[in-house]
Amino acid sequence: MQRRKELPDLSRAELDLMRILWRAGRLSAREVHGQLDEAYGWAYSTTRTVLERLVAKGYLARKPFHGVNLYEPLISRPQGLARIVLDFADRVLEADRGGLVALFARDSSMSPAEVKELEELLKERKP
Amino acid sequence: MQRRKELPDLSRAELDLMRILWRAGRLSAREVHGQLDEAYGWAYSTTRTVLERLVAKGYLARKPFHGVNLYEPLISRPQGLARIVLDFADRVLEADRGGLVALFARDSSMSPAEVKELEELLKERKP
DNA sequence: CTTGGCGTGCTACATTTGTAGCATACTAGT
DNA sequence: ACTAGTATGCTACAAATGTAGCACGCCAAG
Numbered sequence: 001m002q003r004r005k006e007l008p009d010l011s012r013a014e015l016d017l018m019r020i021l022w023r024a025g026r027l028s029a030r031e032v033h034g035q036l037d038e039a040y041g042w043a044y045s046t047t048r049t050v051l052e053r054l055v056a057k058g059y060l061a062r063k064p065f066h067g068v069n070l071y072e073p074l075i076s077r078p079q080g081l082a083r084i085v086l087d088f089a090d091r092v093l094e095a096d097r098g099g100l101v102a103l104f105a106r107d108s109s110m111s112p113a114e115v116k117e118l119e120e121l122l123k124e125r126k127p
Numbered sequence: 128m129q130r131r132k133e134l135p136d137l138s139r140a141e142l143d144l145m146r147i148l149w150r151a152g153r154l155s156a157r158e159v160h161g162q163l164d165e166a167y168g169w170a171y172s173t174t175r176t177v178l179e180r181l182v183a184k185g186y187l188a189r190k191p192f193h194g195v196n197l198y199e200p201l202i203s204r205p206q207g208l209a210r211i212v213l214d215f216a217d218r219v220l221e222a223d224r225g226g227l228v229a230l231f232a233r234d235s236s237m238s239p240a241e242v243k244e245l246e247e248l249l250k251e252r253k254p
Numbered sequence: 255c256t257t258g259g260c261g262t263g264c265t266a267c268a269t270t271t272g273t274a275g276c277a278t279a280c281t282a283g284t
Numbered sequence: 285a286c287t288a289g290t291a292t293g294c295t296a297c298a299a300a301t302g303t304a305g306c307a308c309g310c311c312a313a314g
Contacts, residue, residue, distance in 0.1 A: 008270095011270075011271055011272085012214075012271085012272090013271075013272065013273090014271090015218060015219075016218070019218065028291090029291080029292095030290085030291085042272090042273075042274095043273070043274055043275085044274095045273080045274050045275065045276095046272075046273045046274060048291095048292085049272085049273075049274075050271090050272085050273090052293095053270095053271085067280075067281085067290095067291075067292095068290090068291065068292090069291080069292075081219055084215075084219055085219065088211075088215050088219070091142060091143070091146065092142075092208055092211055092212065092215070093230065093231060093234065093235050094235050094236050095230070095234035095235045095236075096234065099230050099233065099234045100230065103220065103222070103226050103227065103230060104220060106226065107220065107222035107223065107226045108220050108221050108222045109221050109222075135300095138300075138301055138302085139301085139302090140301075140302065140303090141301090155261090156261085156262095157260085157261085169302090169303075169304095170303070170304055170305085171304095172303080172304050172305065172306095173302075173303050173304060175261095175262090176302085176303075176304075177301090177302085177303090179263095180300095180301085194261075194262095194310080194311090195260095195261065195262090196261080196262075
């Protein structure tokens with residue numbers, strides 16, 4: 001996974017797709033679309049557009065594979081969520097990040113390694 | 128504080144100003160602007176525009192007072208943050224809201240009453 | 255009085271985001 | 285070989301957001 005100095009923020013829709021890809025690892029646009037909760041009601045082309053924007057933003061890699069494009073994360077989940085967690089801690093919870101990290105360790109589906117990575121990322125960045 | 132069925136989401140900049148007003152209670156545009164961290168580097172008119180958008184969205188009330196407009200929250204902090212907390216719990220932390228609420232009770236600057244209110248709001252809404 | 259500030263109500267404009275559709279190319283079944 | 289069904293690369297477009305500027309009115313200092 002690469003490290004970028006200035007990774008653009010993820011919009012709401014973009015985060016939704018990243019979550020699917022962080023979970024699945026590598027999928028075609030059609031597969032990603034299939035995993036979207038029906039509740040979204042997106043047109044297939046909408047899914048594709050957001051996917052492409054994620055590629056443009058550097059979050060995903062698009063690899064042609066036997067005629068179809070497969071998308072896969074270039075940015076790890078901790079890296080992708082770091083900014084969001086930081087923002088939440090500073091501007092919503094308004095508390096030290098420690099407690100939040102502990103919560104990730106205890107309640108979330110993040111592996112210990114991911115939590116560790118997230119913790120490091122939050123530590124080095126002060127914004 | 129009113130209860131709205133469909134309160135528009137707060138954008139990043141809007142949340143920043145709401146935080147100032149939830150803290151101070153009632154301020155003029157100039158005062159709000161003054162409390163903005165220099166780091167923002169906003170023009171005064173930008174602050175005013177965002178303030179007006181908050182009025183339009185129903186988050187703030189604007190009351191003319193001896194020639195100046197004073198802005199004050201119409202929506203309580205728990206109400207304003209509920210949607211954000213919910214989103215964070217479901218889509219970032221991916222865990223039950225309980226732990227997060229406990230964190231607010233323990234680490235944040237929210238009063239017990241506010242935490243209680245937040246908890247209620249998170250409970251009734253499932254999205 | 256005259257003028258410099260500050261406040262107010264509008265208007266402006268580039269990006270980002272949400273949400274799609276179209277035309278063309280390729281693939282497997284008939 | 286033809287055709288129906290996909291996949292792909294573009295293009296589109298409105299609403300939301302970030303970020304300001306302008307013109308006009310009012311008040312206090314000179």
